[in-house]
Amino acid sequence: MTNNLFQKLWSSHIVREEADGTALLYIDRHFVNEVTSPQAFEAVKKKGGKIWRIASIVATSDHNVPTKGRNTLIRDDLARLQIQTLEKNCEDNGIFAYPMNDIRQGILHVVGPEQGQTLPGMSIVCGDSHTSTHGAFATLAFGIGTSEIEHVLTTQCLVFAKPKTMLISIEGNLQRGVSAKDLILFILRKIGSAGAAGYAIEFAGEVIARMSMEARMTICNMAIEAGARIGLIGVDDTTVDYLRGRPFSPKGKEWDNAITYWKTLFTDPGSCFDKKIIINANLVAPQISWGTSPDMVIDVNESIPDPLLQDDRVRRESITRALDYMQLKSGQKLTEVYLDKIFIGSCTNSRIEDLRAAAAIIKGQKIAQNIKLALVVPGSGLVKAQAEAEGLHQVFIDAGFEWREPGCSMCLGMNDDRLSAGERCASTSNRNFEGRQGPRGRSHLVSPQMAAAAAIKGHFTDVRLLFV
Numbered sequence: 256m257t258n259n260l261f262q263k264l265w266s267s268h269i270v271r272e273e274a275d276g277t278a279l280l281y282i283d284r285h286f287v288n289e290v291t292s293p294q295a296f297e298a299v300k301k302k303g304g305k306i307w308r309i310a311s312i313v314a315t316s317d318h319n320v321p322t323k324g325r326n327t328l329i330r331d332d333l334a335r336l337q338i339q340t341l342e343k344n345c346e347d348n349g350i351f352a353y354p355m356n357d358i359r360q361g362i363l364h365v366v367g368p369e370q371g372q373t374l375p376g377m378s379i380v381c382g383d384s385h386t387s388t389h390g391a392f393a394t395l396a397f398g399i400g401t402s403e404i405e406h407v408l409t410t411q412c413l414v415f416a417k418p419k420t421m422l423i424s425i426e427g428n429l430q431r432g433v434s435a436k437d438l439i440l441f442i443l444r445k446i447g448s449a450g451a452a453g454y455a456i457e458f459a460g461e462v463i464a465r466m467s468m469e470a471r472m473t474i475c476n477m478a479i480e481a482g483a484r485i486g487l488i489g490v491d492d493t494t495v496d497y498l499r500g501r502p503f504s505p506k507g508k509e510w511d512n513a514i515t516y517w518k519t520l521f522t523d524p525g526s527c528f529d530k531k532i533i534i535n536a537n538l539v540a541p542q543i544s545w546g547t548s549p550d551m552v553i554d555v556n557e558s559i560p561d562p563l564l565q566d567d568r569v570r571r572e573s574i575t576r577a578l579d580y581m582q583l584k585s586g587q588k589l590t591e592v593y594l595d596k597i598f599i600g601s602c603t604n605s606r607i608e609d610l611r612a613a614a615a616i617i618k619g620q621k622i623a624q625n626i627k628l629a630l631v632v633p634g635s636g637l638v639k640a641q642a643e644a645e646g647l648h649q650v651f652i653d654a655g656f657e658w659r660e661p662g663c664s665m666c667l668g669m670n671d672d673r674l675s676a677g678e679r680c681a682s683t684s685n686r687n688f689e690g691r692q693g694p695r696g697r698s699h700l701v702s703p704q705m706a707a708a709a710a711i712k713g714h715f716t717d718v719r720l721l722f723v
């Protein structure tokens with residue numbers, strides 16, 4: 256019998272399955288952050304419950320940690336309280352946590368894989384929608400809400416409705432200067448922000464096979480922006496090589512056994528999917544989001560769409576509203592629009608490869624006069640240290656960027672790093688909703704290369720031209 260990767264992962268975690276496909280799943284790994292866990296811990300305590308499997312939990316604060324001045328008091332009361340509460344909950348329950356000043360601290364979706372706490376075959380949950388990132392390692396990984404966190408804490412299980420399966424196969428070659436981020440933005444634009452709702456997506460094909468784990472994580476990270484709670488990629492040598500020698504990866508005989516199992520985690524040839532999509536990578540240009548949803552995207556050289564040309568009324572209205580919010584006009588080119596801030600970071604694009612790609616473009620140049628603030632926020636303390644060892648930090652600093660401590664930072668306005676009203680930002684993050692990076696702020700989602708080039712020019716530019 257042939258099974259696709261999702262079916263293999265699903266069936267190996269079922270505790271009980273109902274006829275309609277809803278199942279009680281066993282959870283192997285529970286990542287916990289400061290924002291969505293306090294009420295869950297509180298509820299467990301109130302009900303006199305016990306945490307079922309403490310060793311499955313890994314915690315760190317990432318959303319509202321400051322990215323500078325970490326040794327001074329955090330000014331925002333809520334942020335301070337949430338961080339302190341997480342620390343206390345972990346201490347009281349003996350839970351493994353990376354404190355804010357630990358070099359291993361960072362965004363959970365960067366830290367888990369980096370430490371080998373994300374391993375193929377696991378079921379993984381976290382009170383955060385971008386948990387789909389971990390699916391790049393052939394894990395059944397998805398975001399959950401606060402009441403579900405409580406459920407997992409006390410039972411190690413979770414009820415989950417079985418999703419349908421979608422295969423997105425990416426063939427051909429990505430052009431030079433076009434990255435995994437452009438590819439996933441291109442896919443979002445093709446299938447829409449609800450195009451994969453109710454599905455688990457598997458990304459496959461020759462382009463994925465050639466990609467690094469960092470790039471694969473960028474792809475799976477944004478599966479949720481297409482409505483899929485799960486994004487998956489099968490295990491191959493790249494997966495195994497990435498995990499070899501990581502602090503929490505299995506060692507010795509256990510490593511050998513693990514590889515034997517991991518190598519079964521791929522879609523059997525001839526397996527069925529509920530839906531299949533083929534993408535020609537050769538057609539992908541550098542992408543820029545122009546609107547207030549991650550599927551409102553155009554090629555770098557395209558013009559902003561005209562709402563009047565849309566047949567669908569809802570679509571027409573949402574484009575009109577987005578253009579108004581973004582203060583853009585149909586027919587306009589984004590290469591002509593000046594930017595105020597640059598953000599290179601987030602769980603989508605803050606890994607070492609992302610920083611290398613951005614630094615390669617910036618090297619020896621200065622940020623444009625009109626850029627008020629350009630931030631580079633590494634995804635973890637270890638990414639930061641690696642970048643410093645390679646001298647990348649100096650490239651950024653010399654150009655006029657600020658080099659910060661790891662965290663979610665300007666990806667969302669939950670800490671001091673924000674857009675002010677009306678400011679326009681080139682951002683390597685994953686969401687461009689109204690007010691996402693600060694009230695009335697305007698976000699354009701791009702790749703690290705595109706953000707780097709925009710910092711130098713002061714506006715967007717086609718990075719492919721920098722490589723000829």
Ligand SMILES: CC(C)[C@H](C(=O)O)[C@@H](O)C(=O)O
Nearest residue numbers: 290291318382383384385667
């Ligand atoms: C705050 C958190 C719950 C949220 C999420 O679930 O994704 C955040 O990380 C985001 O990116 O919007």
Ligand code: SF4
Nearest residue numbers: 385601602663666667
């Ligand atoms: S970096 Fe952004 S998308 Fe990722 S977990 Fe943090 S806030 Fe969410």
